[in-house]
Amino acid sequence: MTVLARGSRGTRSEDVRRGNLSTLLTYVHVHGATPRSTLTSALGLNRSTIGGLTGELVAAGLVCEEPGRSYPTDDGTARSGGRPSYVVTPETERVQVLAVDVGVTHLTVARIGLGGVVLARRDRVYRRGARRPGDVTTAIAKIGTELIGEVSGDAVVLGVGVAVPGMVRRGDGLVRQAPNLGWRDAPVGAVLAEKLGLHVSVGNDADLGIRAEHVRGAAAGVLDAIYLSGHSGVGAGIIGSGTPLGGRTGYAGEVGHTVVNPGGLPCHCGSRGCWETECGEERLFELAGRPVGGGLTGVQEVVAAAAAGDRVARAALEHVAVWLGRGTANIVNALNPEVVILGGALEEVFMAAGDTVRAEFELSALAAPLDQVCIVTPHLGRDSTLVGASELAFDALLSDPLLELSRRTAS
């Protein structure tokens, strides 16, 4: 479909090579080692063009090439005769980023190489409770500096991607509001950039969850997908028509704060009857008679108690499952996705009370979008947001590989 946005630019012939370098590098970043013959057919470019592009990326140290041995052809048969196809592999050790997942009860910092390989990671677990943004950025900087210290001399760390469970302003990585961390207007991006001396991008955890699942998970190859992230509250990451949807400023996805029960409970956002007041972790804990702030471990305890016959826990789980199904139907009616991925606490609820979720979902979803959608759990498990954070940090390189690399290595 033609998008008639005002101000679309034409394409100059010098843009073509730049765009193709981006497409090729992105392809091997997503798919890993790939024979040139596959690149030729997948990208729709001829052999000599692919050879030239690959040569530039090799010279820049972004990919390496070796002659293929007896690689199967696209149709699965072995190659017979002809030149062997070179295999193009991303330079995972040489080109790295830091990825950070800030959770309510955990902090993960990892070094991730081109191709999406986790090279090293540090995981910390916290009790729920207010943690000041300054303490968290200090911890990230300390761990990040350690991780960078391990990198060999010819490697380059391009930048940092950070996932936060809150509303993040796209332009500068200001965390406008992260209620479950107790943060407001926390300049996480700016502080980390200064501490680490690297470019830092910050994103919402659900937005990064869907990015990772879209690149290499449950929504790979899908144009319309939603990731619902349950971590105390509930947020959505949305891919629509193949594009990540952040909204005007990056705040899209606050589906936890859509009013679904106007006579319901007051919400910390100031409204009443928001979806997360009925399907969020805290509602589960309250109904199960457990202390607030149990995090994912607390949810797993309620699930285990329900499975062991605890009726109060079971009823609490059923309540949350009903509302999870109902709210998911709202989203499916509004957006007609192909895949809905339930992550974090929502995954636990779905695994333990999937029949209830589905039954309620089917009651409220319209027939046409209902026929089209699968509800699934993340393929990347708990690492969706971490991997998504690395994708954010790889963005600039993948958009314009040579420019970005020359910038980073010059600085």
Place this chain on the structure above:
Amino acid sequence: MTVLARGSRGTRSEDVRRGNLSTLLTYVHVHGATPRSTLTSALGLNRSTIGGLTGELVAAGLVCEEPGRSYPTDDGTARSGGRPSYVVTPETERVQVLAVDVGVTHLTVARIGLGGVVLARRDRVYRRGARRPGDVTTAIAKIGTELIGEVSGDAVVLGVGVAVPGMVRRGDGLVRQAPNLGWRDAPVGAVLAEKLGLHVSVGNDADLGIRAEHVRGAAAGVLDAIYLSGHSGVGAGIIGSGTPLGGRTGYAGEVGHTVVNPGGLPCHCGSRGCWETECGEERLFELAGRPVGGGLTGVQEVVAAAAAGDRVARAALEHVAVWLGRGTANIVNALNPEVVILGGALEEVFMAAGDTVRAEFELSALAAPLDQVCIVTPHLGRDSTLVGASELAFDALLSDPLLELSRRTAS
């Protein structure tokens, strides 16, 4: 932002000219007569490239050129010396489409020329009541044939775009469900294509409303916008990150069927407490003690009565306005748009009870997206969906001007 969709294609040099022809023709279609110098700067291409592209489009009869007289330059000053810039104008009379707006109480068929100019139109008004799809397609074909008969010999009618208030399957224009017309699985696209012998595209009315407002209305230049269409029910057309969002199959936007009041009224969709049961026309009529099915005229009557002091009408209007504000907040929290456009009956409610809509909206919207959004009425008035239907019919031409024109004129 790089979109890491699998299977992205590279760009071949022969694709560049094709893409630039599309960009240039789209530009003049949207902006009307444009000096070549403006095209050069707007598209970021050099003068000789623009000259060559324009020449091809002139030869194909899609645009014409004439020497500019004393056209102002981009900064508003008059040109002094140098060659006069040619002005590129879309061939409105030569290149046309049929656009059709099927409403619950109206039918409009128009001939619209390249550049979005309405050249001729026929409007019919109906009482609400079941109209069979076959009767409607017969009426459209009859009027359409008349309109085509008026076209001069050297003109070409490229195809037909049809707006329907229902869920339309993108692939073949099957109207899967249009509750307010009483239609189910109506093959509108196929029937009209056979009757008219033209390519027919069918779309949802709200999806086409936002397209028109995005191209030449209240959302021009905006990347994230929503059009809420109130015609008996309520549907949304969504532009996200500059792209129209149809969802997997084209059914996205059924926000009227998001449950916002679980203890509320049964909805014709089979669920209960759907948004349109509280903010739709029929709820207004019911609360105002008026017969169902009054359509836009009926809504205007309630508004007039409320303005004249009818307390029952006023209370009905206030009820609907409260729910309009509340549901709009849900959408704004979920999608963080820059503009929300209220069309059809919702425009009437907003004009008559805007303070109530805004107050309720502000109660439920989160601060961050609230700061970013404007709620407005359509710039194209009642014609948004009609103009959007024409854009649908122009899509193929604008995506690949020369190919499409050769196809149409050959057949």
